[in-house]
Amino acid sequence: MKKIIRVWDLPIRVFHWLLVLCIIGSIISVNLGGNAIEWHAYFGYSILTLLAFRIIWGFIGSKHARFASFLPNKKAILDYLQGSAPRVLGHNPVGALSVFALLFALIVQVTTGLFVDDEIAFQGPLAKYVSSSLASFLSEIHEGNQVVIYTLITIHIAAIWYYNKFKGENLIKPMISGDKEIDPSEEANYSPADLGQASKDGVLQRGFALLLLSVIAVVVGYFITK
Template identity: 60%
Template sequence: MKKLIRIWDLPIRLFHWLLVACIVASFITVEIGGNAMEWHAILGYCILVLVVFRICWGFVGSHHARFVHFIPSPRRLFTYISGGSKASLGHNPLGALSVLALLTSIGLQAVTGLFANDDIAFEGPFAKYVSSGTVEFLTSLHHLNEKILIILIVLHLCAILYYQKFKGDNLIGPMILGDKEIDPSEESKYLTADLGHASKDRGLQRGLALLLLSLIAVILGYFITA
């Protein structure tokens, strides 16, 4: 009988899929342009709130969501690449680097969008506080990072398909349901620390996440609309 271990708590799962929806919608609205840029801006604000929440949750969230439990040391990364490391229930070392790269790129895209100006239909709320040269630089960075972000997303999707097809590891299921199925006969191939630390996912944990997300949204909303 297979064993279920809670890997991703509800806050992480909601964060992930809300971020996916907002990113997809932001790409669509920027392609439409015109009046849709107002929605593009709103989506950018939502993305920024989600990214800041994920960073905070990386310090106070459940076991597998915390940076300290999945960001690899250089030694662990080398061991994993050389094939000498046990499997991780959460992010493996390369997956951890992928998460950091995506969060950095997405966060940079959201922040530079606050200063961007396309001289047609959109001007970021903070563009008026910096020089025209700075606005031009950050706008260019916004457009350049868009291409980098697309590449990172494609690599992320390819990695998911690779693990599904060649390693038989379903990464999407746990991000939807939260749990990972472990065959007791295969427990030895996983890190002991992972097997002994299921992520907490109860009302108190979820309430803390909601409070944190609301607080971030209010603070960022205040500065953006001030």
Template identity: 60%
Template sequence: MKKIIRIWDLPIRLFHWALVVFIIISFITVNIGGDAMALHALSGYCILALIIFRIFWGFFGSHHARFINFVPSPRGLYQYLKGQSPAVLGHNPLGSLSVLALIFAVGLQAVTGLFSNDDILFEGPFAQYVSNATVAIFNSIHHWNDLVLLGLIAVHLCAIFYYQRFRRENLIKPMLVGDKEIDPSEEAKYLPAGLGQDSKDGAWQRGTALLLLSLIAVILGYFVTR
């Protein structure tokens, strides 16, 4: 009988898929331009709120969502690359680095958008508070970081395909349902302590996450609309 372990709590799952939706909206609207830039800006604010939430949840969230439990040490990364580390329930060391890179790149894109100004269709809400030279720097970062994001997303999708095709491990299902199924024949790959690390996903965690995200959205909304 397979062992079922809760890996991703509901807040993390909703964060993940909401971020996917808003990133797609952002890419579509910026290529449409015109009136769609209003939606692009709104999507960017939502992305920034989600990234801020994820950073907080990385310190106060459930077990597998916390940075301290998945960010690898140099030695841990080295052992993983040599194939000497045990299997993990959440992000493996390379996956962890990919997650951190995506959080940073997406956050950078959202923050630089607040200061961007194309002098035609869009002006970020904070562009008026900095010099034209600073705005130009933010514009450049916002433009070139698009390519970085596309590259990281491509790597992310390739990793999902690789694990599905060659390792027979479905990375998408746990992010949909929250649980990971461990076959008894595979339990030896994991540390015994690791197999007992379920992520708490009860009403208290979900309510806390909702309150946190709501506060972030209200505070961010205040600053971008004042």
């Protein structure tokens, strides 16, 4: 019988799929242009809210959601690339690099988006507080950073396909159910400490996460409409 371990708590799973939907909506709306740019802004504010939640949850969330549990270092990365590192329930060292890179790129995108001013159809809520030259500079970063985000997303999708195709590991299923199924024959490939640390995912934790997300949404809404 396979051992079932809760890896991703509900708040992380909801964050992940809402982020996916918001990014898709953001890409579609910005390419439609015209009046759709307003929806692009709404998706951007939503992504900002989700990122703020993820950063906080990365310090106070469940075991595998915490940044400390998958913070990569040189030795861990080299061991993993050489195939000498134990398997992990959460993000492996290379996957962790991808996660941090994508989070950083998205933070840059939403932050610069607050200062965008195309002088035609849209002005970010913070553009009025900076000079036109600085707003123009940040707008250029916002536009150029799209390439970085598209590249990281492509790598992320390719990695999911690779692990499913060549390593027989479905990375999407645990992000839906929250659980990872470990075959008894594979337990030796994992660190005993890792197998013994399932993520907490109770009602109180979920309720607190919802409260936290709501507070962040209110704060973001206040500042963008002020």
